[in-house]
Amino acid sequence: MRLDRLPAYNSPMVLRWPLIPRGDEIGASSRGPSRGVVIVGPTGAGKTTLARTIASSARPTRLWAAGSESTRRIPLGAFAHLIEIDATVDPATAFANARSTLGGRGDTALIVDDADLLDPLSAALVGRLLEDGDVHLVVTVGSVETGPDPAIVADGLLDRIDLAPFARDEAYRVLESALDGPLDRVSAQWMWEISEGNPLYLRHLVEGSWESGLLFQIGGVWQLESRPVMTDELATLLVSRLPTADQEVMDVLWLLAFAGDLDVGVLARAASRDAVAEARRGGHLWIGSDATPRVVRLRHPIVGEALRERTPVLAARSLRGRLVRALAAGPTAGEELRMATLALDADVDLDAALLVDASERALALCDYPLAERLAQAALLGGCGLRAAVVLARAMTWQGRAGEADVLLGTFDPVAVPEYERLAWGLWRATTYFFDNRQDAARRELDGLREHATSRDGLEVLSSADVTFDFFANNVPRSIELTRTLFGAENTSALAMSFAASTGGFALARAGHTDEVPDIVERGVAAATGTGFLLGRMQIGVAEVSAATLSGNLAGVLEMLDRYSIATPPGRSRWVVDGYIHGLAYLATGRVAAAEEHFRRGRAAAVNGGPRMWVVLCSIGLCQALGAQGRTEQAIEALDYAEESFGEHLATFGPDLSHARAWIVAGCGEHREAIRVARDAAVLAREGSMFGIEAMALHTAVRFGDRSATARLRRLMRLVDGPFVRVASAHAHALRNRDGHGLDSVAAEFEAMSANLLAADAAAQAAMEHNRCGDSLGERRSAATARRLAAECPGARTPALSVLENPMALTGRERVVAALVATGMTNREIAERLTLSVRTVEGHVHRVLAKLGVDDREALVDRQYRRD
Structure with missing residues (x-):
């Protein structure tokens, strides 16, 4: 599965522009004993649409007149189609005839559009009809001050509605409704800023951009290639x-x-x-x-x-x-x-020097396409190695490490200052590493270390080791180097800003979440001081990961605000922003919101970003979709993550396996899903990522695993925060079939703000109460599970599915279950039904999961009480 662009010129666009949501204004028009409304707003604000809506609800009969440049010099020109005007009649008589024709019709609403463009006689007619009060008037004007007759809005006879442009969020909703899908935030911001929220301008920007081939989809998210055109x-x-x-x-x-x-x-x-x-x-x-x-x-x-x-x-x-x-x-x-x-x-x-200064500034602001253009111009202007390093960095951040390596390979920085050689070599090592050439990256760092003489230079090289070790799945060494850098006095700010994001991330995944806040605080200060804005945002990944893995979720949404203020303007911001928001929403159970943010982050990364973010956002998207029971889409997300995976991302191997477990669970193979989740936990343990291990083991518990208690108890000594303690209690209560214990676990997860985890525990509690014949306990737990699930729109986990459909056996499953209850083996059932043994095994696993029993013996003992 590919997330290829869908360019504008491939097919005609079908926009579904929604009716402008003006419910408050419509409500305002019906208050009081007025004789109608005057709608004031700029061109394109939706005055005409609102006027039609109000008129249709006011009177059964509707008449229409409109001012225009072509009729404003013709007496009563706006009403010529409604009344008979004899050219030989003087204006006073024509006016009286028009008043008589249009007046005295109490069942009529008269819409007068663009009243500020009426000719004087037409404007006077509107004023007289208003005074007479026989017709319900709906008048639109660009502004009251430029209208032709102040009497139209005098004495409160007409209710005034000032139609403002859309606010930012309103404009976003209208755009996404029209496009029938999410729009990435850079594109939405461009359109809102240029249009100032004017509905007409928004529409022409979308249609113009589509016609020009600038608007396309990536993974279901709409994006603009550049600023929109009208x-x-x-x-x-x-x-x-x-x-x-x-x-x-x-x-x-x-x-x-x-x-x-x-x-x-x-x-x-x-x-x-x-x-x-x-x-x-x-x-x-x-x-x-x-x-x-x-x-x-x-x-x-x-x-x-x-x-x-x-x-x-x-x-x-x-x-x-x-x-x-x-x-x-x-x-x-x-x-x-x-x-x-x-x-x-x-x-x-x-001057080329000014161009390279500007390219470095664009790089700091994360505007990588602009940085590339400026650095290319500086390189052509003779700026040499410094411009080449900036150009290589811009290329790498846009996912083109191979091109960056070729460029840097054309230079031999012998007679240059140490800091220039370090910059060249450090970035060359980075291009090697993220091009899956780890040995070459390490050799490059070793060579730089041999020639480095300054302490700052050596510390920056150590920060590179922090990153390489983390991604290569040597988390303990990455943590050791991080502690050394942050434990020393007067560590280079540049080294701290580089090391804080990956080092903090490593600590969080290893379960040492109590150490992360100090790393984050010092790293953010260092990144801010050095102008490394993307580094500042990436440090947010460490902080949010620590909160979600530890279970300290109370302030996680407020935490996100720290990384949304004064952030870089380009799409790179939305890659990281989408990922950390997705993490936070997934942990708190808001799986639909998590899906949206992971989609946006992945789309921004696909459109010229490091593949790491494509993988991470795809993994998160897979889990969010899996928790909604949307298995086919989850499979597509996992396929894309695996396609972009490589040795340089080995540390995320457990995450891939964990995501796969959700897909297997969505297919109804709960026992296999448990096995895959436990495999993910083993991979995490082998990499010393005990926080990730605890999360994977708890997912297995949510799928019905009753064997995770011992290991989760041991992890309580290795992993900081309340999550692992409650997860261990969850495993213990499930193993002992303790419905009341599961109720207590649900309450603790809810207090932690982990609502979906709480809903699963409550659903499992309901099943255990049912097994014991405790109907009151079952009803209470089920009600709790449904209440918590309502806080997680879209959620459909295996536990919730069994709660809602405890006996939703297919016809074939009922036959297989009946044969199991007679004591037949899987092979005997396969021969009886002319099926493969593997197919029968799958049916048996689904029956056991749906009925909430552990094995064939329990199924026989149960004897289908619900049948």
């Missing part, structure tokens, strides 16, 4: 409304279209102060508040997009060149990245 229809409309006659003002608008936010002084150097002032008076600009008093931008971002799309290539290069020269003419602190980005497509050349 339809030609909308671009033409927006540009037609600009003051094209005033070329100096248009010049200002064009410059801002390519610059975005800009210092007023820089804009004045690129254009002229008078032109900037005139553009501001015309209402085209936004000037900063007290916090940013000198910043200026276009009042509506969509206008900038339209102008850029309508600008010829050579003219665009000239405009960017003017901006670069204006920026260079003044203080440039903080503007290097903007200047370099503009210069890439401008009629001006920049």
Whole structure:
């Protein structure tokens, strides 16, 4: 199974644009004894749709009139289709006839769309109809201030509805409803920022991007290849409304279209102060508040997009060149990245040193495509090894380690400063490692260590060992090196920022979660100080993993906020963000939300990211889908994880096996699922990842394993946090068929905020109470399980499935069960039913699981009491 892109041009798009959710506004229109409503909002805000909805609910008969540029000079032109107007009749008589025709109809709602474009006589007619009160009026205007007649909204005769654009989350919901699937957050943010939440603009951005081949799907998640483009229809409309006659003002608008936010002084150097002032008076600009008093931008971002799309290539290069020269003419602190980005497509050349500075800044901001372009330009400009290292890093972070290795191999850094040689060698070792060439990576590090003379350099090399050892499944050594680095005084901030994420992750997976908070705190401070923003986010993986593996879930969702504030702007942010949110939601039982976040993270990683994140998000997605009983989709997720797996990710072998156990359980093979989960636990134990082992063993318990008590008790001495203690109690109560003990376990898991674990324990308690004939206990436990499951939308674990369908045996299963009850062996049953022995074994396993019994003898003793 591949997650290949589905490009726009392969098939026509069928958008399912939803009815704009304006329930509150519709409700407001029905309050009080008013004679109708006036809906105020900008073009594209949905005024017409809302007007139709309100009118249809107000009166059985509806009439429609609309103002327009073509009719505003014709007396009563908006109503010409509703009334007979004799050209020989004077305006006063025509007005009286119109009033008589339209008035006196109490069962009628009159919609007057775009009332600010009515001719004066039509506007006066609307005012008189309002005074008469015989017709229910529904009026839309762009703004009350520009409307033709203040009387339309005077004296409270019409209820006023101000139709605001969509807020960010509302826009996201509308977009995903229209696309019939999730949209990645970078794309959604682009569309919301450019459209400012205007429904019309949102639609034209989606349709324009689709038509241009920029919008595609990866693994069910929609993404944009680059910033969205609008339809030609909308671009033409927006540009037609600009003051094209005033070329100096248009010049200002064009410059801002390519610059975005800009210092007023820089804009004045690129254009002229008078032109900037005139553009501001015309209402085209936004000037900063007290916090940013000198910043200026276009009042509506969509206008900038339209102008850029309508600008010829050579003219665009000239405009960017003017901006670069204006920026260079003044203080440039903080503007290097903007200047370099503009210069890439401008009629001006920049110094290669400035380009490589900018590429490093883009790399720090995790904008890897931009960093690659800038570094490539710097390399062509003669910047050499430094540019090559930045370019290699950008390539590697986009999943192209092989290309990065080829590039670095063209350099021989002999006569260069030590820090440049270290940077070159360290990144070459990284490309080796993540290209499944571990021995070469180790040799490269050893060679660097022989020539390193500074303590900082040696510590950075040790931080690389922390990472390589962790991923190569040598978790104990990774932890040892982490403790050494963080235990020493004055450790290099760069080394700590590199080591904190993988070292903290290693500690969490090994069960040493109590050590993680200190590592996280110091690592975040170091990463922030060095500008390593992605490292700061990756440290969040360690912290969230420690919380989920230890069972300290009370503040895990608040913990996520620390890694969502001031985070990098690119898709790399959403890879990590999706993964840590998925972990948190999976642990708290919100499996549908976990699925969504893992999908988003995986899609962002597939679209040019390290394969590690593809594997991790696919594993998480498999577990989230497995916990919902969606086996086929879980199989697809696991297939993709296995396809992207390699020796450089050996440490996640137990996670792959753990995910596979959920698939087997979803197929109804509960005994086999237990075996696979226990195999995952063995793999984790062999790698000294005792936190992962405890989690896998507990999954086996959730599937019905009654043999995990002893090992979970031993793990209580090795794993920090309350989870392993409650998991051990769960295994003990299940082994002893202790329904009341399972009830207590459910209560402890619920107090821990692990609602799905609690629901499974309560479901198992109900089955044990049933076995003992305790109907009251069964009802109570079942009610608890259902209440907890309701907190986990979509959840359908094996325990919950048995609770809801305790006797859901198929016809063939009933026959097999009856033959087992007579004492027949599997081979005898196979011969009787003309089946293979393996098929009969599968039927027997499913019957035992569904009936909640352990073996054939228990099945015979039960004698099908429920039948």
